[in-house]
Amino acid sequence: MTSLKGKGYILLGKWFKVFSSSAKLRFYPPQFALRKPVVRAVEAAISHDYEVAVIVFNVKELLELKEKGQHEELPQFITSLKQAFKKVVIDQVREENLLTIHDYYSDGITLLMNIKGSSKSLIYMDELIRSISREVKERLLSVNPEQAVTLNTGYMFVEHKHYSIEGALDKAHRQAVTMAEAESPMNEMRESINQIIENGNINLLAQPIFDVATNQIKAYEVLTRGPRGTELENPLALFAVARQTGRLYDLEKIVLEKSFRQISENESPQNVFINFTPVTLSDPRFVNEVKDMLKKYKGVHANQIVMEITERDPILNIEEFIESIRGLRELGFRLAVDDTGVGYSSLYAIIEIMPEIIKIDRSVIENIDHNAVKETMLKGLLLIAKETGSVVVAEGIESIGEAMVLSRNRVDLAQGYYYARPSTVDKISISS
Structure with missing residues (x-):
């Protein structure tokens, strides 16, 4: 497994900060934007002059299982997927505790990330997204050689000037989903x-x-x-x-x-x-x-x-x-x-x-x-x-x-x- 630290990204902490003082990586149930811990965490990040990015990892195979009606296979697949993401994120940021991970209502996984408000930091986020995607795939294959996944990713920033935090999170998530579905001819972004x-x-x-x-x-x-x-x-x-x-x-x-x-x-x-x-x-x-x-x-x-x-x-x-x-x-x-x-x-x-x-x-x-x-x-x-x-x-x-x-x-x-x-x-x- 290759971590970002091995690529000269040891100073990622200058760009990404933890959301809460507990610095714990946790899963939340669907509609997390309505849950107070997440809202408070985002409000705290914004109050300290951070931007908050919503990153979506859409899983093609998850959508296919739903479309085929193979609902009996969904629980185990989702469990494996969550475990892989959780393990990879912990490995990537073991010392800094930089990310909070959430379950959301898209066909995959959503992460929240704080970054200092500068376009310079986009490359760091891109590299982190690529690294997480690669290692999730490798981890799933190591557990089950037949469990290959296709991850389509997109990200967007929470616009906090004109919306409530709940509304801004929801909008940013929908936009990130749109970016993850970039092949769609109706992609509004x-x-x-x-x-x-x-x-x-x-x-x-x-x-x-x-x-x-x-x-x-x-x-x-x-x-x-x-x-x-x-x-x-x-x-x-x-x-x-x-x-x-x-x-x-x-x-x-x-x-x-x-x-x-x-x-x-x-x-x-x-x-x-x-x-x-x-x-x-x-x-x-x-x-x-x-x-x-x-x-x-x-x-x-x-x-x-x-x-x-x-x-x-x-x-x-x-x-x-x-x-x-x-x-x-x-x-x-x-x-x-x-x-x-x-x-x-x-x-x-x-x-x-x-x-x-x-x-x-x-x-x-x-x-x-x-x-x-x-x-x-x-x-x-x-x-x-x-x-x-x-x-x-x-x-x-x-x-x-x-x-x-x-x-x-x-x-x-x-x-x-x-x-x-x-x-x-x-x-x-x-x-x-």
Whole structure:
């Protein structure tokens, strides 16, 4: 059995947290959204600024048994399925106790998971889902060689702004079931993302990046939101659906073009950070399409754009990725590596890419003014940046204490609510 710890995911605890103080993994009966322990757990997660993901594992064989009327075989099959899931989840997160598992009314198993509200964490969830699916299948086969299962998975985030917790859980579950049934021609979430991409219906925000020494704005980071008032307004939900439906490249291309259009309209000389996953950067179409956009938007200059590499997706075609990086640099774009300090993968990316900019993750910065070890880590990352000739940006600054630590360590740039919250993208102005 292969655990995520063996793949460099020992720091998953930075993304996933337990729901309750008891940290127990338990099964609940159907309609768990109406049970107080689950509701309280979700409310507690949300109150601590976590997003809650509902993950559905639909079991094809379970549905087939129901359709064939073989109800006498159902109890034993469901029992085996639950035991396999429970054992695998415990093995995956034995030390962290990161998941709570629930029985629900779909044709399979539903898990709940807390994650910090960032699109960077989607790759961790994807990897966990794949690992759980693989090991459940292996465990069932080890018990009964004839008990092969087909797991179709989907996930969605609980939208807690416009609904009661019970209603939000129910809605998120139904959407996750829809994603698990992605082959259905009536998949409403697939249709929603297709409409968004076809109409370019996304909204952009811009968060300023400040010079720590002078407290002057030096750049902006573009942030993406889905259509206002919809279930995909939340960027986690938007990118989760795009990822699960194979439309991630198309979505990120729209973000790029909208960003170029806004910069051109504003006649802005400001440096602008735009996020891209390795999925997009590895696509052989990307560099040529970027060239076409530069020709279309004459007011945009490649040297003012920083392409920020987010997430740690497996790079399926390393040759295409390296070629794309080379092509972007030849055009004049600069590259930033995100998440630095989270784990080995970000340091490896720095070695491979030699980025012009290194972004230090919020997990390093949070409460750094009260944690000498974190400040020592920051100093180490600054030394790495000096060796690579990289500018350093610290993310997620939320207090004057954190800002003071950056100042005394001579960090170059910083962003976060302490300096400024995101605003509409038209705030990327002509001021320097």
